[in-house]
Amino acid sequence: MNSYILSFLLIFGIQSVSDYKPESQQIKNLVNEDQELSEEGLVLLQKHCYTCHNPKSKSHDEIIAPPLWGVKNHYLKAYPNKESFVEAVRDFVQNPNEEKAIMKGPIKRFGLMPKPVISDSDLDKIIDYVYENEIENPAWHIEKDNHKNGNKTSRE
Numbered sequence: 639m640n641s642y643i644l645s646f647l648l649i650f651g652i653q654s655v656s657d658y659k660p661e662s663q664q665i666k667n668l669v670n671e672d673q674e675l676s677e678e679g680l681v682l683l684q685k686h687c688y689t690c691h692n693p694k695s696k697s698h699d700e701i702i703a704p705p706l707w708g709v710k711n712h713y714l715k716a717y718p719n720k721e722s723f724v725e726a727v728r729d730f731v732q733n734p735n736e737e738k739a740i741m742k743g744p745i746k747r748f749g750l751m752p753k754p755v756i757s758d759s760d761l762d763k764i765i766d767y768v769y770e771n772e773i774e775n776p777a778w779h780i781e782k783d784n785h786k787n788g789n790k791t792s793r794e
């Protein structure tokens with residue numbers, strides 16, 4: 639009986655020690671949560687958007703949609719603050735149409751973007767990721783960009 643109580647106390651004791659987290663640990667967990675959220679955004683982006691806006695495309699000839707890097711830059715110029723950026727991208731993706739599009743060239747070349755099947759909350763995670771993180775730019779696109787700007791040195 640005594641050993642039963644003893645092991646109970648022991649287990650209970652270990653449990654409460656392992657539940658205790660110093661403040662720094664709690665802060666670390668918060669940072670990790672942020673990171674997890676951003677990783678989730680990237681996974682969703684790859685699943686729902688990179689099927690067409692693929693940053694791994696090898697050349698200008700093989701793409702089926704404008705690279706998201708360029709799309710982001712156009713949107714940043716038109717909507718510099720985060721709130722309006724998020725709203726404008728969300729607005730377009732939820733209901734793509736020619737009037738809303740701020741880039742007319744890609745519509746001519748690829749046709750209008752089909753409306754993706756995606757939940758509002760997943761879309762918000764994607765747009766948050768796009769705004770907050772550097773978006774991969776296909777190598778051929780970097781060269782084209784340099785050429786356009788008269789810059790002879792490649793950034794590759």
Ligand code: HEC
Pocket residue numbers: 686687688689690691702703704709727730731734738739740741742744745748749750751752754756761764
């Ligand atoms: C089935 C292919 C396809 C998928 C999937 C796709 N797009 Fe597009 N997207 C396009 C094409 C093609 C264009 C260029 C024509 C246009 O603007 O409609 C485009 C254009 C855009 C534009 C620029 C519109 C403008 O204002 O000119 C944004 C922003 C955009 N896509 C965001 C997204 C996001 C975010 C996702 C993922 C949730 C996504 N797209 C998924 C094909 C796709």
